[in-house]
Structures are given as C-alpha cells and as structure tokens.
Amino acid sequence: MTSLPISELNARTREIFRLVVEGYLGNGQPVGSKTLAGAGGLSLSSASIRSVLHELEGLGLLAAPHTSAGRLPTEQGLRLFVDGMMQVAEPTLEERTAIESRLGQPGPIEAALTATSALLSELSAAAGVVMVPQREPRLAQMQLVSLGDGQALAVLVGADGSIENRVVAVPQGLPSGTLEQASNFLSAHLGGRTLTEAVRAIRIEIASGHSALDGASRDLVERGLAVWSEDALRRPVLIVRGASNLLDEAALSDLERIRMLLDDLENKQSVAELLDAARAAEATRIFIGAENRLFALSGSSVIASPYRDRDGRVVGVVGVIGPTRLNYARLVPMVDFTAQSLGKLIG
Template sequence: MSKNPLFDEMNERSLEVFRRVVEGYLETGAPVGSRTLTRSMSEKVSAATIRNVMQDLEFLGLLGSPHISAGRVPTQSGLRLFVDGLLEVSSPNNDDRSKIEETLGTNESDVGTLLDRVGSALSGVTHGASLVLTPKHEAPIRHVEFVSLGPDRALVVLVFGDGHVENRIFTPPPGQTPSSMREAANFLNSIVEGHTLSELGRVIQREIASRRQEIDTLARDLVESGAAVWTNEGEPTERLIVRGRGNLLSSDESGEDLERIRALFDDLERKRDIAEFLELTEGGEGVRIFIGSENKLFSLSGSSLVVSPYMNADRKIIGAVGVIGPTRLNYGRVVPIVDYTAQLIGRMLSDRS
C-alpha cells in the first residue's frame, strides 16, 4: 500500500467505503450511493453511517458529488490515491495475451506495419484508443538517392548500413531538375556515411554552412526539405500510431464529455508533442499512469493515459506504447496489458536486431 499520508486519516470502514465507491464508479461510470454500499459492505452498517463516511472522504478531497442528493464519485485525487495504493493488478488473461501475440506472429518485415497491427489489437482488447510510438531506425546511413515522381512529388531512398531501406515521398521545392537532384544526392552521400538519422540533421546544417559555395540553391533547398522528411516534420511518416478513436465514444456520453473527447481527437489528429510522449516514460522500465490534468499531452480532454516504454537489446528506450481513455478506465486490467505489450514489442525488436 502507498505511504500517502491521507491513508492515516482513514480507518478500516472509511477505507472500505472509499475503495467500493471507486470500484463501483470504474465499473459503471455512475455515482455510487449509500444504499448501494449497504448491500456490499463487509460489516452491516446503515445508509446514514455510510453517508457520514462519504462526507468525511469528501472533506479530504477524495470524493465528490456531481449532483445534489446523488451518490459520490472519486475526484482526480481520489483516483490517484486508489491507483497508487489500492489498485489490484493481475496478469493479462490468456485470451488478451493471444490477441496481442497474434499480431507479432507473422513474417511481416516492416516494423511499422507490425506495430500498426499491435496498436489495433491493443485498442480492441482494452476498448480504448491505443498509442504506439515507433522507433527511429538508428543504423548508420550508407546511401541517399532522390527520385522525381512528378512536378510536386519526389521520393527519397535511404539505404542503411544494416541493409534496411526506407522510401519516403515528399513535396520538393519548386523548380527541381534532374541535375539538382543528382547534385543534392552527391552532396549528401559525401557526408552521410557513418551518421544516423538523428545525427544527420545537425551534420547537414553544419556542412551547408561551411560549403555553401559548393552546392547551388536548388540542390540546397532539396537537401533541407528532404531533411524535414527524415525527421518526420509534418509528413505522413509520423512515428505516433493512433488506433481505436471510436472506442472513446459511447451512446451515453454527456455534452460536456463529448466536448472533451473532441478536444482529445483534435490533439490526436495533430499528433503534437511526439517527443514529449516518449518523455512520459522517463524513469526506466514500467507502466506509468497519468490521470486527467496530470496528463500534460491530453489534459484538456480530461483523459487518462497508461503508458510504458519498450527497449531494444541494449536496454535502451526506443519507443512507447499506451492506452488513452476516460478517467474511469479499468486500470487493473489495462495496466498489465500495456506492460505485457511493451515487453512483447521489446523482445520482438531485439530478436530482429
């Protein structure tokens, strides 16, 4: 149990009332009333006694009453206290594990496609929206090539030292010619060897500044626009895969809830702060839970996020996987599923490397 000092303010009866209110709310999404609790308490107590306990818990900031004469619901502080100190977590059941494992049991060579399938399975199993931050390919680059696909479309081919090849379509600056594309590719191939994608942006800017006279304006513009694609700045090669948005909608949502969900959808559509999503996992292994406004990425929507990093064979964090949903998530079920999925992805990527 957590060492939160609020537990010192609670006796066995108030602790049981608090736990049953939270569990009832997480199960139904509805306020829990005193009469309901009289039927489930371990000792026989009156509804009036339970109401008094609820008032004390409300004074501590752990419960709230959405309407006059209604039952109680946990506050954000109450949910945090429950998750940190009372949440019972078990292993994922066999059915949930097999649904996740099936997505990785194929011969699909593209990691992004595999992780897309994992995200779809994760959203299906948890009934929330899944978020998967895919790893950057960090092997050194061996060769770069530009291919014109039309006046406003071009392909950049990246060949890595480990044999991995990536093709990315982007919109080149206007006026590009076959000769400017060759010049841009030649310039890049003279500097890329031994550098990873993460390093390449800084190297390009430094080399362009020092060798400005060696490369004409068209080729320089192409190099810089290509670099934006490699670092995924607004292009369709986003590293954050979002699946299962529809799971966040239900027929009984209130108007206020729907507005929060729309705000969440807007955040997910823009896929902002991808780097910050990975920062949420700082602190090493293990699942982290962000409830409501604690979740700095999606705080306006009042949602909860359960997220875990996954690691490569060198125990380096290279990505993250998570589930986002309403604050009344079934934390006891979602937490072990997210943890299991992160470990499974890490093992899969380690085996491939």
C-alpha cells in the same frame, strides 16, 4: 485539498471509498448510499453511509455531480486508490496468447508496432498508443526529378530499399543538368549515412568552398536537404488506434470532454512528448487527469510502459489513453506485459 495516505482512513471509510471507486470504474456512473447499503458486508444504514461519503468528499477524495445524488472519485481519489488500494489482475491466458500471437506475425517491425496499438485498443476499449523507436535509417541515394511549374520531386532511397517522396519548390526554367548535378552530389554523400550525418557532412563541405557545385546546384542541394530535415522534425513518432472506442455509451453524456480528448489525440507530437516522460520509468506509469498538462482539460488518463531492446535500452513506449474510469487493475499489467512482449521483437 488535503493529501493523505490510505492508512489515515479507518477500515469502514476505506471500504466505502473502495466500493465507490470500483463501482465508478465498473460503469462510469456515480455511486449512491442506497447502492452501497445494498452491496452487503457493510452492515450500515444509508444515513451512516451518507455520513462517510460526506467525510470523503470533505477530504477531496469524492465529489457529488450536480446531476446525481451519488458520489464519484476525484482525480486525487483515483490516485490514492491506484497507489494504495488497487489489486492488479494479471493478464489472462487468453489475453497473453492474443498479445503474443498478434506480435508474432511475420513482417517488418513497423507492422508489429501498428498491431500492438490496435491490439491494446481492442483489449482496453480505449485508444491504444505506441511511440515508435526513434531510429534513423541508413540512406542510399536521393534523386531530384523535375515536375515542371517550379517543382521537383525529391526521391529518397534507404539502404533497406525503402523509398519516400517529397515535393520541393525550385526556380522556374531550371536546366535538367543542374538537377542531375545536385542529385549526384547528394547521392555521393548519403550512402551509408543517416540523414543527420549526411546533412552535417554536406553543409560542412559546401561552407568550406571545396565542393564543385555552382550556385544553382548548391541551392537545390539545400532545398532537398531542407524538405527532408523539416519533415523528420514534424513526423509523428506515434501510432494511435481505436480512438473511436472513446465514443462509448457512457461518453454520450460528456461529449465535450470526449471532443477535447479526440482533439488532443490529433496532436501526435504532443502525445509523444507526454509518453516520452514514461521512458525513464522502470515500470508502468499512470497519469490521471490534470497530472498531465495535455489531457488536463479532457480529464483523461494515460497508462504507459517503456519497452526495451535486447540490450536493455529503452527504445519506445506503449500504452492506452482513455477516460479516468479506465480499469486500471486490469490494464496496468496488460500494458506491462505488452511492453515486454514487444521488446522481444526489437533488435
């Protein structure tokens, strides 16, 4: 289809195009010539309006669903509107106050990130998403505790006092002394290091043959490191809230698309990879429908903005995900303001 700048459309065609897009974004429904004729200000007959709609359809900017005589914007049309016609509306005082108040609640940064995702969901009536800063905590110790039946509990203690547990398979009938030796070795090498740093140092020492570990203890150390290393790679770095907002009244006529979108949101790692594309952006980015591979089938849009720490380094991304009829003019500055507010909390 032809791609053209908005300046290629004459004033009458631009105005009708704008009214169709804004009407669609307002209620999610196709816009017909009778509706446009009654909007006022056009001074055109329904026949003249239909002629312009047909022209815009030929340019690939509008489409006519088989269930309606009205038109709605294509993804190409939405992109043209967003880039060349949209007038953004700054967040209201009430919205800014709500954002700053929610993020200003005392507590750990993880709570603020969750609150950010939930707040964006509430304000946008879509799904709110926050990509968590990819930072590795410093560790204190790891303890291996026998659970019997060929299993042990690997307890990882962070330098900040946090505790996480994972179950690891171990040989049957393993002596308790072997678990203790492996635990002591791990703790001696973890203190003050990140998991990545500790894994590197431990494996170098084991490979060099300088460790005093016997074969059974070395195997346990490897098992303990493996369960945490694999978990770190699989662990979602994304917080999603408000997916239920996508099941609104307008979605009832398109349940298959919504089902695909909800399935996509379940794949948090892929969503995080998509949002990672916004990390290099200077400002808010908009991905419409097939412009992103992940949501191509569900025809959904993503509005995402990077947030920075106090040194100006990008540490994460915040945004909303929903149908292509999102209120871009309202949500783009809101996501941007939320990213700026969140960045002030990041050390």
